[in-house]
Every structure is written in C-alpha cells, then in structure tokens.
Amino acid sequence: MALRSTKYNIEPTMVRHxxxxxxxxxxxxxxxxxxxxxxxxxLxxxxxxxxxxxxxxxxxxxxKPEVRTITAKGFYDLDALTEAAWTSAQxxxxxxxxxxRTFLPDRLIVHQRSCKPKAAK
Ligand SMILES: [Zn+2]
Ligand SMILES: [Zn+2]
Structure with missing residues (x-):
C-alpha cells in the first residue's frame, strides 16, 4: 500500500520572522x-x-512540553509551542x-543577599 503524499506542506512564506x-x-x-x-x-x-x-x-x-507543533493546516503551531515552553521555563x-519576585534558583541566592524586607512605614 503506497502512502499518499500529504496535501499539506510547511509554507516558509507563512512565517513572518x-x-x-x-x-x-x-x-x-x-x-x-x-x-x-x-x-x-x-539539560x-x-x-x-x-x-x-x-x-x-x-x-x-x-x-519537554508535548505540543502538536504541526496544526491541521500543516503549519508549525509555533505560538502553542512557544507558550508551552515558556510555561515550562517559568x-x-x-x-x-x-x-x-521569582528568580532562577542561582539568581535567587544572589538576590536574597541584597533583598531586605521593606521597612514598615
Ligand atoms: Zn536552554
Ligand atoms: Zn526578594
């Protein structure tokens, strides 16, 4: 059984950047x-x-976030991928x-050396 060639192609022209x-x-x-x-x-x-x-x-x-990176139309769903990766990184x-405030742990250690509770007014 031969595989039907897919109708959908990733269109580089659709990517603005x-x-x-x-x-x-x-x-x-x-x-x-x-x-x-x-x-x-x-990692x-x-x-x-x-x-x-x-x-x-x-x-x-x-x-690694599991995101379907190809949408039904055959384009990279970069927005979904970016959002999932951001959430993971956050x-x-x-x-x-x-x-x-939130920091990466190594930054937090540095930050806490200079972070002092705000003095009450
Ligand atoms: Zn990285
Ligand atoms: Zn702080």
Missing part, C-alpha cells in the same frame, strides 16, 4: 536548528546547577520568600 523555538529549560529563544543542539546541553547544565543548589531550591527535572523559577 525566522522561526525560533523557546527552550523549555532556560526560556531563551533558539533557531530551529540550534535548539536541537542546545537542548541536551542546557546537562541544568542538572549540574540543580545539584549545586541547596535541597530546598532543587526542582524536578523540566519536562515553572523553573522560584519565588523569593521575602519580596515574592
């Missing part, structure tokens, strides 16, 4: 080619950093227990 993929680990944007190189490195780095953190700041390993942030 060079497509970038948000890394679900660090939340930075990478090109569609470099993301596949970056992700394993980023490795994440593990290294996570292991160095105090126990209470360690986080579960980020999970969940890596830890709130400061003094001011409530």
């Amino acid at each position: 060079p497509p970038t993929i948000v890394c679900y680990i660090c939340g930075r944007e990478y090109g569609t080619k470099s993301i596949s190189i970056h992700e394993p490195q980023c 490795k780095k994440w593990h290294n950093e996570n292991n160095l953190l105090p126990k209470e700041l360690r986080r579960p390993e980020p999970k 969940s890596q942030l830890v709130p400061c227990n003094i001011c409530g």
Whole structure:
C-alpha cells in the first residue's frame, strides 16, 4: 500500500520572522536548528546547577512540553509551542520568600543577599 503524499506542506512564506523555538529549560529563544543542539546541553547544565543548589531550591527535572507543533493546516503551531515552553521555563523559577519576585534558583541566592524586607512605614 503506497502512502499518499500529504496535501499539506510547511509554507516558509507563512512565517513572518525566522522561526525560533523557546527552550523549555532556560526560556531563551533558539533557531530551529540550534535548539536541537542546545537542548541536551542546557539539560546537562541544568542538572549540574540543580545539584549545586541547596535541597530546598532543587526542582524536578523540566519536562519537554508535548505540543502538536504541526496544526491541521500543516503549519508549525509555533505560538502553542512557544507558550508551552515558556510555561515550562517559568515553572523553573522560584519565588523569593521575602519580596515574592521569582528568580532562577542561582539568581535567587544572589538576590536574597541584597533583598531586605521593606521597612514598615
Ligand atoms: Zn536552554
Ligand atoms: Zn526578594
């Protein structure tokens, strides 16, 4: 049984800007080619950093969001992918227990050295 060739093609002309993929680990944007190189490195780095953190700041390993990246029309659903990756990267942030702002754990440690509770008026 021969496979029918798909009707749908990814149309590069539909992409208004060079497509970038948000890394679900660090939340930075990478090109569609470099993301596949970056992700394993980023995850490795994440593990290294996570292991160095105090126990209470360690986080579960980020999970790659499962998003159907191709829509029914055959286009990359980059918006959905970006949003899911952002949500995943944001969940890596830890709130400061003094001011409530969220930081990456290594940043939080630095931040808390200078974060002081606001003096009551
Ligand atoms: Zn990354
Ligand atoms: Zn703070």
